[in-house]
Amino acid sequence: MLNRQLAPESFMLKDLSLTKPAIKDLSNGVSVHIIQDDTNPVLKIDLLFEAGRVNDEKPGQSLICAKVMVEGTKSYPGSELQELLDHYGAHLDVTVDYDYTTVTLLCLKEHINPLLPVLKSAITEPLFEAQDFEKIKLQQLQKIRVNNQKNALIATKSLRKKLLNGTPYSQTLEEEHLTEISKKDIENYFDQFLTLKPAIIVAGDFDEDIFNYFEEHFGMLEFSKFADEYDNTLSPIIEEDLIKREGSVQASIRMGSVSIPRNHPDYFDLSITNEILGGYFGSRLMKNLREDKGFTYGIYSVLINYRHLDYHIIGADVKIDHVEDTVQEVYKEMEELKTNLVPEEEIKTIKNYMLGKIASSLDTVFHQSENYKVKLSEGADYLDYFEAYVNSIRNITAERILEISKKYFSEKYCVVKVA
Known part of the structure; x- marks a missing residue:
């Protein structure tokens, strides 16, 4: 008889079965x-x-x-x-x-x-x-x-x-x-x-x-060619801004910094490190601000990539009395990642989670076509991208996470608070 008190045995995903277009x-x-x-x-x-x-x-x-x-x-x-x-x-x-x-x-x-x-x-x-x-x-x-x-x-x-x-x-x-x-x-x-x-x-x-x-x-349609005339200069305004709204019972916080594109050599490792910070339900920000302190129902940290620029955003809706405390706790969790090695058990958990997440995002032909479309728009090879991503997840170390955290979580963030 199945013993429901024992969790199913976990294992590391070996290979992705992707259809070559x-x-x-x-x-x-x-x-x-x-x-x-x-x-x-x-x-x-x-x-x-x-x-x-x-x-x-x-x-x-x-x-x-x-x-x-x-x-x-x-x-x-x-x-x-x-x-x-x-x-x-x-x-x-x-x-x-x-x-x-x-x-x-x-x-x-x-x-x-x-x-x-x-x-x-x-x-x-x-x-x-x-x-x-x-x-x-x-x-x-x-x-x-x-x-x-x-x-x-x-x-x-x-x-x-x-x-x-x-x-x-x-x-x-x-x-x-x-x-x-x-x-x-x-x-x-x-x-x-x-x-x-x-x-x-x-x-x-x-x-x-x-x-x-x-x-x-x-086959007989005539199309024009694209002339990319993008010549804008990114000039971020890095400051803290409080927007007061009468009658608010809950506050919203957004923190952001300029980041790196998907073809950057550090991107995969930064993506993994970001998952540890706030990319999934068991992340450090979730454990701190939801489970331990009860400031929020949820907080997220995500890397956003566009054709001409990239940024990192952290967001949460929090109790109105804990706006400043939340911002400080976010900085505290970044500092922890920059200061101390992530325990091996936590690294094992994030590896299993991210490999499963990638597999589930590619589990149907339509999911694969969506991912292929993104890679095509970025000029990246679809199969090579996911092979390299999986390889990075399997091989990342605590030392590399510490290095990436120091490099990318040391910037001053633009902070917007609406309360």
């Missing part, structure tokens, strides 16, 4: 990156465009453009587009982040031929109807108004403005920005940036017939 080019030079898996007859198609919020002339341009693109096209106007997608049980979406725009189609393999024209229509002939434009703008305005009442989002936006000062990454969308955007602005954004040559990433049950469908629908 195949790459085939269409007649027009567009690359199709294929992650094959015939387990289920489903396909996920991502068209990745090298443009995002950093390319906005007016904040909000790219976001509104993305939302309106799938409201209707010349070939599938109005509700006809959504009715067709519903008929085939498919999903079409456009997402935009600071560096990239992704147009995604998710569907059954058997429906790919009638749905590829829909995907093509979305990226070549969106209608941008006035009523759709106004509807999306109103939705986003309402969202901003709700978010601007939340201490956590106020703190995050304030930190971005200070820490990422001098770059478009510091921009946060506000009501006045949306009121200034016209339908012509989003049409101009589309004409300038959504006509760039995309990369196509396909995950799922892909075969030669489907590639021929891609050639038929996308």
Whole structure:
């Protein structure tokens, strides 16, 4: 009989089973990156465009453009587009982040031929109807108004403005920005940036017939080339800022510093060290501020990487009486990592946790395609990246964690407190 008083035996993950993507080019030079898996007859198609919020002339341009693109096209106007997608049980979406725009189609393999024209229509002939434009703008305005009442989002936006000062990454969308955007602005954004040559990433049950469908629908399209004109200078404002809000019963804290990109030689080891500090539920910050002191329900520490800059952020919502104490305890935990070696048992725990976390983030073909998309956008080799990451986790030592902590946790942090 199973003894439930004994925990299951743990073991170190040995190898990752990653599908090596195949790459085939269409007649027009567009690359199709294929992650094959015939387990289920489903396909996920991502068209990745090298443009995002950093390319906005007016904040909000790219976001509104993305939302309106799938409201209707010349070939599938109005509700006809959504009715067709519903008929085939498919999903079409456009997402935009600071560096990239992704147009995604998710569907059954058997429906790919009638749905590829829909995907093509979305990226070549969106209608941008006035009523759709106004509807999306109103939705986003309402969202901003709700978010601007939340201490956590106020703190995050304030930190971005200070820490990422001098770059478009510091921009946060506000009501006045949306009121200034016209339908012509989003049409101009589309004409300038959504006509760039995309990369196509396909995950799922892909075969030669489907590639021929891609050639038929996308192989003859003409795309422009991307001219990267990013010339902004990061000028972080490192200071402590207290934003008082009447009636607050809980405070939000954000602490940030400029960090390093994923291709930096120290990145993997810094990522591991950051997990120990505040990257998972058993981290030092969680044990100190949640379990021991009861200041917060949760605190996180994360490395954020963009195309042109990178930063480290620590965030928590805390009891309003313990704002200053929380900031001091964060610095105290950083100092501890810079001063004393991490015990071997703690290192073993973080190794097992991080290897399991990587494995779970790659456990389906769609998860693998998401990770592949990120690596492709960064110009990194997908397989080599994860092999090197796993190797770093397996081999990191207490001495190396101490070295990394001294190197990267010694900076003065920008601190924003909203209470």
